[in-house]
Amino acid sequence: MQLYVNENLVEVGSDSSLADLRALYKPTADMLIVNGYPVADSHHPAAGDRVVLISRGEVPTETELETLLVARHTPGVHARVKQARVGIAGVGGLGSAIAVALTRLGVGELIVADFDVVEPSNLNRQQYFVDQLGMPKVVALAENLRRINPYVSVISHVVRLTRENIPTLFAEVDVMVEAFDAAAQKALLVESFLSNVPDRPLVAASGMAGFGPANTIQTRRAGNNLYLVGDEVSAAAPGSGLMAPRVGIAAHHQANCVLRLLLGEDPLGE
Amino acid sequence: MQLVINGQSREVSAESLAELLVELQLDTSHVAVELNQAIVESSQFATTALNENDRLEVIQFVGGG
Numbered sequence: 001m002q003l004y005v006n007e008n009l010v011e012v013g014s015d016s017s018l019a020d021l022r023a024l025y026k027p028t029a030d031m032l033i034v035n036g037y038p039v040a041d042s043h044h045p046a047a048g049d050r051v052v053l054i055s056r057g058e059v060p061t062e063t064e065l066e067t068l069l070v071a072r073h074t075p076g077v078h079a080r081v082k083q084a085r086v087g088i089a090g091v092g093g094l095g096s097a098i099a100v101a102l103t104r105l106g107v108g109e110l111i112v113a114d115f116d117v118v119e120p121s122n123l124n125r126q127q128y129f130v131d132q133l134g135m136p137k138v139v140a141l142a143e144n145l146r147r148i149n150p151y152v153s154v155i156s157h158v159v160r161l162t163r164e165n166i167p168t169l170f171a172e173v174d175v176m177v178e179a180f181d182a183a184a185q186k187a188l189l190v191e192s193f194l195s196n197v198p199d200r201p202l203v204a205a206s207g208m209a210g211f212g213p214a215n216t217i218q219t220r221r222a223g224n225n226l227y228l229v230g231d232e233v234s235a236a237a238p239g240s241g242l243m244a245p246r247v248g249i250a251a252h253h254q255a256n257c258v259l260r261l262l263l264g265e266d267p268l269g270e
Numbered sequence: 271m272q273l274v275i276n277g278q279s280r281e282v283s284a285e286s287l288a289e290l291l292v293e294l295q296l297d298t299s300h301v302a303v304e305l306n307q308a309i310v311e312s313s314q315f316a317t318t319a320l321n322e323n324d325r326l327e328v329i330q331f332v333g334g335g
Contacts, residue, residue: 094335183300183331187312190302190329194309209334223327224307236334247335 001047007067018043022053029053036074050075066151070106077263078106084262085109087173089161089189091137092116093242094205095179096127097251098258103145103152105259110145112138113157113169125244163188167196175258178204179251181236194225203257203267207231208250210240217246219253219267227267229253274325287318294328302329 001014005025012021018032019041031038031054034045045051052071060068070078084107088095091114099110114137118128122137132140138156145154157169166189170176176197178189186204193202207230208217222228229250236242257267273280273290284290287310291298303310304327310318 090335092335179335181333181335183297183333186331186333186335187300187302187329190331191309191311194302194304195311198309204329204331205335206329206331207334209332222329223302223304223309226302226304226327226329228329230332232330233332234334235332242334 003045003048004050006052006064007050014047015044017041018045018051021045021051026053026055028055028058030056033071036072066106069149069151073106077259081105081107081259081262083108084174085111085172086175086177086258086262087111087170088113088177088179089166089170089193090114090178090180090185091141092122092179092181093125093244093247094208094251094254095177096137096141097248098177098179098255099141099145099154100127100148101252101255102258103149103154105255106149107152107262109153109155111155111157111170111173112141113159113161114138115158115160125242125247161185161189163192166192171197173197173200175261176200176202177254177258178202179254183235190226194223198225201225201227201261203227203229203254203261205229205250205254207234208246209234209236209242210246211243212246214246214249217249217253219257221268227257227261229257271320271322273320274323275328276326282320285320286316287320288315290320290326291315291328296328296330300331302331303327304329 002011022029033052034049086107091112116137118132118135118137118140128140136158138158142154142156176193178186180186190204216231219229260267284293306325
Protein backbone atom coordinates (compact mmCIF):
# COMPACT_ATOMS: atom_id res chain seq x y z
CA MET A 1 0.00 0.00 0.00
CA GLN A 2 0.99 3.65 -0.41
CA LEU A 3 1.19 6.16 2.40
CA TYR A 4 3.16 9.24 3.35
CA VAL A 5 6.18 9.12 5.63
CA ASN A 6 7.40 12.60 6.54
CA GLU A 7 5.48 13.89 3.49
CA ASN A 8 7.15 11.49 1.04
CA LEU A 9 4.85 9.04 -0.73
CA VAL A 10 6.21 5.53 -0.15
CA GLU A 11 5.16 1.96 -0.96
CA VAL A 12 5.14 -0.35 2.07
CA GLY A 13 3.83 -3.81 2.90
CA SER A 14 0.13 -3.76 3.75
CA ASP A 15 0.73 -5.27 7.21
CA SER A 16 3.47 -2.79 8.19
CA SER A 17 3.43 -1.44 11.74
CA LEU A 18 4.82 1.89 12.89
CA ALA A 19 7.77 -0.06 14.30
CA ASP A 20 8.48 -1.39 10.78
CA LEU A 21 8.24 2.09 9.27
CA ARG A 22 10.52 3.50 11.95
CA ALA A 23 13.12 0.80 11.27
CA LEU A 24 12.97 1.58 7.54
CA TYR A 25 12.84 5.37 7.53
CA LYS A 26 14.01 6.84 10.84
CA PRO A 27 15.36 4.37 13.42
CA THR A 28 16.02 7.17 15.95
CA ALA A 29 12.39 8.41 15.93
CA ASP A 30 10.73 8.50 19.35
CA MET A 31 7.53 10.33 18.34
CA LEU A 32 5.25 8.51 15.95
CA ILE A 33 2.34 10.50 14.58
CA VAL A 34 -0.38 9.26 12.26
CA ASN A 35 -2.83 11.75 10.76
CA GLY A 36 -1.96 14.31 13.40
CA TYR A 37 -2.30 11.98 16.35
CA PRO A 38 0.49 10.26 18.34
CA VAL A 39 0.36 6.46 18.29
CA ALA A 40 2.27 3.48 19.72
CA ASP A 41 4.75 1.58 17.52
CA SER A 42 2.37 -1.41 17.42
CA HIS A 43 -0.13 0.71 15.41
CA HIS A 44 -0.84 -0.39 11.84
CA PRO A 45 -1.42 2.51 9.46
CA ALA A 46 -3.82 2.41 6.53
CA ALA A 47 -3.22 3.27 2.88
CA GLY A 48 -3.07 7.04 2.38
CA ASP A 49 -2.24 7.81 6.02
CA ARG A 50 0.20 10.57 6.84
CA VAL A 51 2.92 9.22 9.09
CA VAL A 52 5.41 11.57 10.72
CA LEU A 53 8.46 10.15 12.48
CA ILE A 54 10.25 12.59 14.79
CA SER A 55 13.42 12.36 16.85
CA ARG A 56 12.96 14.58 19.89
CA GLY A 57 15.52 17.35 20.25
CA GLU A 58 16.86 16.92 16.72
CA VAL A 59 17.17 20.14 14.74
CA PRO A 60 15.39 19.39 11.46
CA THR A 61 16.60 20.46 8.05
CA GLU A 62 14.74 23.37 6.53
CA THR A 63 12.81 21.13 4.16
CA GLU A 64 11.68 18.86 7.01
CA LEU A 65 10.73 21.71 9.30
CA GLU A 66 7.36 22.66 7.86
CA THR A 67 6.28 19.01 7.75
CA LEU A 68 7.18 18.64 11.41
CA LEU A 69 5.54 21.94 12.39
CA VAL A 70 2.23 20.74 11.03
CA ALA A 71 2.58 17.13 12.16
CA ARG A 72 -0.13 17.59 14.78
CA HIS A 73 -2.57 19.23 12.38
CA THR A 74 -5.66 17.31 11.47
CA PRO A 75 -5.17 16.19 7.84
CA GLY A 76 -6.69 18.57 5.36
CA VAL A 77 -6.74 21.48 7.80
CA HIS A 78 -3.23 22.69 7.15
CA ALA A 79 -3.54 22.29 3.38
CA ARG A 80 -6.60 24.55 3.41
CA VAL A 81 -5.43 27.25 5.81
CA LYS A 82 -2.06 27.36 4.00
CA GLN A 83 -3.93 28.79 0.97
CA ALA A 84 -5.63 31.50 3.04
CA ARG A 85 -4.96 35.19 3.54
CA VAL A 86 -6.28 36.82 6.73
CA GLY A 87 -6.26 40.54 7.56
CA ILE A 88 -5.91 41.77 11.16
CA ALA A 89 -6.66 45.42 11.95
CA GLY A 90 -4.93 46.31 15.21
CA VAL A 91 -2.33 44.11 16.90
CA GLY A 92 -2.86 44.86 20.59
CA GLY A 93 -4.29 42.38 23.09
CA LEU A 94 -6.68 40.80 20.60
CA GLY A 95 -4.74 41.09 17.36
CA SER A 96 -1.38 39.88 18.66
CA ALA A 97 -2.95 36.77 20.22
CA ILE A 98 -5.05 36.07 17.11
CA ALA A 99 -1.93 36.39 14.94
CA VAL A 100 -0.04 33.92 17.15
CA ALA A 101 -2.89 31.38 16.97
CA LEU A 102 -3.24 31.72 13.18
CA THR A 103 0.54 31.41 12.78
CA ARG A 104 0.56 28.20 14.81
CA LEU A 105 -2.19 26.96 12.47
CA GLY A 106 0.04 27.73 9.50
CA VAL A 107 -2.28 30.22 7.78
CA GLY A 108 -0.59 31.15 4.50
CA GLU A 109 -0.53 34.93 4.78
CA LEU A 110 -1.34 37.46 7.46
CA ILE A 111 -1.78 41.15 6.67
CA VAL A 112 -1.38 43.11 9.92
CA ALA A 113 -1.72 46.85 10.47
CA ASP A 114 -1.23 49.07 13.52
CA PHE A 115 0.42 52.47 14.06
CA ASP A 116 1.31 51.91 17.72
CA VAL A 117 4.58 50.98 19.47
CA VAL A 118 5.05 48.39 22.24
CA GLU A 119 4.68 50.00 25.67
CA PRO A 120 5.13 48.58 29.18
CA SER A 121 1.38 48.79 29.85
CA ASN A 122 0.77 46.45 26.91
CA LEU A 123 2.67 43.53 28.43
CA ASN A 124 -0.16 42.59 30.83
CA ARG A 125 -2.03 41.02 27.90
CA GLN A 126 -0.31 41.50 24.56
CA GLN A 127 2.04 39.00 22.90
CA TYR A 128 5.23 41.10 23.14
CA PHE A 129 8.36 41.07 25.31
CA VAL A 130 10.23 43.53 27.50
CA ASP A 131 13.10 43.69 24.99
CA GLN A 132 10.63 44.90 22.33
CA LEU A 133 9.52 48.07 24.16
CA GLY A 134 9.48 51.02 21.77
CA MET A 135 9.33 48.91 18.61
CA PRO A 136 6.40 49.35 16.22
CA LYS A 137 3.99 46.57 17.22
CA VAL A 138 3.68 45.09 13.74
CA VAL A 139 7.50 44.88 13.46
CA ALA A 140 7.79 43.18 16.87
CA LEU A 141 4.90 40.88 15.99
CA ALA A 142 6.40 39.84 12.63
CA GLU A 143 9.61 38.96 14.48
CA ASN A 144 7.74 36.85 17.05
CA LEU A 145 5.65 35.09 14.39
CA ARG A 146 8.75 34.24 12.38
CA ARG A 147 10.19 32.55 15.47
CA ILE A 148 7.04 30.40 15.75
CA ASN A 149 6.54 29.46 12.10
CA PRO A 150 8.75 31.01 9.42
CA TYR A 151 6.52 29.61 6.65
CA VAL A 152 3.73 32.08 7.36
CA SER A 153 4.04 35.18 5.20
CA VAL A 154 3.46 38.30 7.32
CA ILE A 155 2.75 41.59 5.55
CA SER A 156 3.17 44.41 8.10
CA HIS A 157 1.84 47.95 7.76
CA VAL A 158 2.89 50.61 10.28
CA VAL A 159 -0.06 52.84 9.56
CA ARG A 160 -3.07 54.44 11.19
CA LEU A 161 -6.07 52.76 9.59
CA THR A 162 -8.66 55.08 8.10
CA ARG A 163 -11.90 54.90 6.17
CA GLU A 164 -9.80 55.40 3.02
CA ASN A 165 -6.97 52.89 3.47
CA ILE A 166 -8.89 50.00 5.09
CA PRO A 167 -10.56 48.79 1.87
CA THR A 168 -7.28 49.11 -0.05
CA LEU A 169 -4.97 47.33 2.41
CA PHE A 170 -7.40 44.49 3.04
CA ALA A 171 -9.08 44.20 -0.39
CA GLU A 172 -7.78 40.68 -1.06
CA VAL A 173 -8.28 38.91 2.27
CA ASP A 174 -10.33 35.73 2.67
CA VAL A 175 -11.39 36.69 6.19
CA MET A 176 -10.98 40.03 7.98
CA VAL A 177 -10.46 40.50 11.73
CA GLU A 178 -11.31 43.65 13.71
CA ALA A 179 -8.98 43.80 16.72
CA PHE A 180 -8.94 47.46 17.74
CA ASP A 181 -9.18 48.88 21.24
CA ALA A 182 -11.36 51.98 20.81
CA ALA A 183 -15.11 51.59 20.21
CA ALA A 184 -15.18 54.26 17.50
CA GLN A 185 -12.34 52.52 15.62
CA LYS A 186 -14.18 49.20 15.82
CA ALA A 187 -17.32 50.76 14.32
CA LEU A 188 -15.26 52.51 11.64
CA LEU A 189 -13.51 49.27 10.61
CA VAL A 190 -16.78 47.35 10.35
CA GLU A 191 -18.44 50.08 8.33
CA SER A 192 -15.50 50.73 6.04
CA PHE A 193 -14.60 47.08 5.38
CA LEU A 194 -18.09 45.66 4.91
CA SER A 195 -19.35 48.53 2.75
CA ASN A 196 -16.40 48.09 0.38
CA VAL A 197 -15.67 44.35 0.61
CA PRO A 198 -19.15 43.01 1.41
CA ASP A 199 -18.52 39.46 0.18
CA ARG A 200 -15.76 38.69 2.72
CA PRO A 201 -16.58 37.77 6.32
CA LEU A 202 -15.47 40.02 9.15
CA VAL A 203 -14.88 38.84 12.72
CA ALA A 204 -15.11 41.69 15.26
CA ALA A 205 -14.98 41.88 19.06
CA SER A 206 -16.73 43.96 21.70
CA GLY A 207 -16.74 43.55 25.48
CA MET A 208 -13.94 41.58 27.15
CA ALA A 209 -12.59 43.87 29.88
CA GLY A 210 -12.36 42.94 33.55
CA PHE A 211 -12.45 39.58 35.29
CA GLY A 212 -16.09 38.64 34.79
CA PRO A 213 -17.09 35.07 33.97
CA ALA A 214 -15.34 33.47 31.00
CA ASN A 215 -18.53 31.96 29.65
CA THR A 216 -20.26 35.29 28.99
CA ILE A 217 -17.86 35.78 26.06
CA GLN A 218 -19.58 34.35 23.00
CA THR A 219 -19.43 34.32 19.22
CA ARG A 220 -22.63 35.36 17.45
CA ARG A 221 -23.63 36.30 13.96
CA ALA A 222 -24.35 40.03 14.08
CA GLY A 223 -24.96 40.70 10.41
CA ASN A 224 -24.93 39.22 6.94
CA ASN A 225 -21.15 38.77 6.87
CA LEU A 226 -20.33 39.92 10.40
CA TYR A 227 -19.45 37.77 13.40
CA LEU A 228 -19.16 39.39 16.82
CA VAL A 229 -17.20 38.05 19.78
CA GLY A 230 -17.45 39.25 23.37
CA ASP A 231 -19.99 39.86 26.11
CA GLU A 232 -20.86 43.18 24.36
CA VAL A 233 -21.08 45.10 27.65
CA SER A 234 -17.73 44.95 29.50
CA ALA A 235 -16.04 48.15 28.33
CA ALA A 236 -12.49 48.95 29.36
CA ALA A 237 -12.84 51.60 32.07
CA PRO A 238 -11.32 52.63 35.40
CA GLY A 239 -11.96 49.68 37.71
CA SER A 240 -12.48 47.32 34.78
CA GLY A 241 -9.15 47.00 33.04
CA LEU A 242 -8.13 44.72 30.19
CA MET A 243 -6.51 41.52 31.40
CA ALA A 244 -4.83 38.61 29.67
CA PRO A 245 -7.42 35.89 30.41
CA ARG A 246 -10.63 37.43 29.04
CA VAL A 247 -8.84 39.27 26.22
CA GLY A 248 -7.21 35.93 25.35
CA ILE A 249 -10.56 34.14 25.45
CA ALA A 250 -12.08 36.70 23.09
CA ALA A 251 -9.01 36.58 20.81
CA HIS A 252 -9.23 32.80 20.56
CA HIS A 253 -12.97 32.94 19.90
CA GLN A 254 -12.06 35.19 16.99
CA ALA A 255 -9.22 32.91 15.82
CA ASN A 256 -11.49 29.85 15.97
CA CYS A 257 -14.20 31.74 14.07
CA VAL A 258 -11.60 32.54 11.38
CA LEU A 259 -10.53 28.89 11.23
CA ARG A 260 -14.10 27.67 10.86
CA LEU A 261 -14.79 30.20 8.11
CA LEU A 262 -11.61 29.15 6.25
CA LEU A 263 -12.66 25.50 6.49
CA GLY A 264 -16.14 26.30 5.15
CA GLU A 265 -17.83 25.58 8.48
CA ASP A 266 -20.55 27.74 9.99
CA PRO A 267 -18.78 29.49 12.90
CA LEU A 268 -21.84 28.93 15.10
CA GLY A 269 -22.31 25.30 14.08
CA GLU A 270 -25.82 25.97 12.83
CA MET B 271 -43.68 52.42 12.07
CA GLN B 272 -42.81 48.82 12.77
CA LEU B 273 -39.15 47.73 12.37
CA VAL B 274 -37.28 44.54 13.17
CA ILE B 275 -34.22 45.57 15.20
CA ASN B 276 -31.73 42.85 16.15
CA GLY B 277 -34.41 40.25 15.53
CA GLN B 278 -37.08 41.97 17.67
CA SER B 279 -40.14 43.78 16.34
CA ARG B 280 -40.29 47.35 17.56
CA GLU B 281 -42.58 50.35 17.01
CA VAL B 282 -40.58 53.54 16.46
CA SER B 283 -41.36 57.14 15.56
CA ALA B 284 -38.04 57.73 13.74
CA GLU B 285 -38.20 58.16 9.97
CA SER B 286 -34.48 58.17 9.23
CA LEU B 287 -31.64 56.04 10.50
CA ALA B 288 -30.07 59.02 12.31
CA GLU B 289 -33.38 59.68 14.10
CA LEU B 290 -33.63 56.02 15.04
CA LEU B 291 -30.18 56.02 16.67
CA VAL B 292 -31.21 59.10 18.69
CA GLU B 293 -34.45 57.38 19.67
CA LEU B 294 -32.48 54.30 20.78
CA GLN B 295 -30.09 56.63 22.68
CA LEU B 296 -27.03 55.23 20.93
CA ASP B 297 -23.71 56.99 20.30
CA THR B 298 -23.56 57.12 16.50
CA SER B 299 -19.74 57.03 16.51
CA HIS B 300 -19.78 53.65 18.30
CA VAL B 301 -22.33 51.80 16.18
CA ALA B 302 -22.33 49.81 12.98
CA VAL B 303 -25.69 49.42 11.25
CA GLU B 304 -26.86 46.87 8.74
CA LEU B 305 -30.12 47.71 6.98
CA ASN B 306 -31.75 44.82 5.11
CA GLN B 307 -28.41 42.95 5.07
CA ALA B 308 -26.28 45.84 3.76
CA ILE B 309 -23.95 47.96 5.89
CA VAL B 310 -24.85 51.65 5.94
CA GLU B 311 -21.98 54.13 6.02
CA SER B 312 -22.27 56.56 8.92
CA SER B 313 -22.16 59.52 6.51
CA GLN B 314 -25.48 58.21 5.14
CA PHE B 315 -27.29 57.83 8.48
CA ALA B 316 -29.12 61.17 8.18
CA THR B 317 -30.24 60.58 4.59
CA THR B 318 -31.22 56.93 4.97
CA ALA B 319 -35.00 56.74 5.18
CA LEU B 320 -36.59 53.87 7.05
CA ASN B 321 -39.51 51.88 5.70
CA GLU B 322 -42.15 49.73 7.35
CA ASN B 323 -40.79 46.27 8.26
CA ASP B 324 -37.15 47.14 7.52
CA ARG B 325 -34.77 44.73 9.21
CA LEU B 326 -31.86 46.30 11.06
CA GLU B 327 -28.87 44.97 12.90
CA VAL B 328 -27.53 47.65 15.20
CA ILE B 329 -24.19 46.80 16.79
CA GLN B 330 -23.10 49.00 19.66
CA PHE B 331 -19.36 48.62 20.28
CA VAL B 332 -17.70 49.04 23.65
CA GLY B 333 -14.00 49.80 24.05
CA GLY B 334 -11.26 47.29 24.81
CA GLY B 335 -8.98 44.97 22.93
